[in-house]
Amino acid sequence: MGDYEVFKSKIFQMTKIDLSCYKERQMKRRIDALIVKAGIATYDEYVAALKKDPALLEEFVTYLTINVSEFYRNPDQWKVLENEILPYLFERFGNDIRIWSAACSTGDEPYTLVMLLAKFIPLNRIHILATDLDKQVLEKAQIGLYDEKSLKGLPKEFIKKHFTQVGGESYQIHDEIKKCVEFKQHNLLKDSYPSGCDMIVCRNVMIYFTEDAKKSIYHKFNQALNEDGMLFVGSTEQIISAEDYGFTAYRSFFYKKD
């Protein structure tokens, strides 16, 4: 296949994605399988093909980034959010809370947040920043058309209230929900972070990063949060020694900035 180190640096030049920050064994296995599937024998040939064909490059980025998402993923955690964390945040920060959904993929997560927030405050008070590295998923998020699979965990009342079924098996999310979310491209490994957040939701992406990359991201999340702000992580992403990054474990999967 060739030299993976050289491949990584060429991919960085082309995409600004630093593959050294992703767990190597898993990432290399995925990339090697993709290259073999494309009928290509070496990294050099693959890079040449990516340079010639922008569509292939976009496809490669989307493949790399693993975009699986769904509405209300891990329902128990969303229940804790609704019953304990949101009331805490409203009490501490008032009604205009600032939320950042980082690595939001196709929008399922920030839109779930809007639906839960709408149980407490009017839609015109809700503003969520949602970011991801992958432009393709952000485009999909902005369109807001989902299949049944993405919605399978979402309580029926939300589907009825916030979606219109179109063409049999697709569901269009309503504009009033879309308007509450601002989507932007953002690379957690490279770009500067927003500030003044009351809650950051970042789930199911840290698992792909190396320990060093994770440490740096936790520090930056801490700086991005207001004091007493909350970080909500994925179900296999509990933070070991959260206090090293200025957090206190508040509930499982929720960490409060000290």
Ligand SMILES: C[S@@+](CC[C@H](N)C(=O)[O-])C[C@H]1O[C@@H](n2cnc3c(N)ncnc32)[C@H](O)[C@@H]1O
């Ligand atoms: C498995 S999805 C998780 C989506 C959603 N948070 C959830 O839990 O359902 C991982 C997302 O992380 C994004 N991602 C990967 N590397 C990233 C990076 N360096 N910066 C920002 N987003 C990244 C991918 O594009 C993908 O959409």
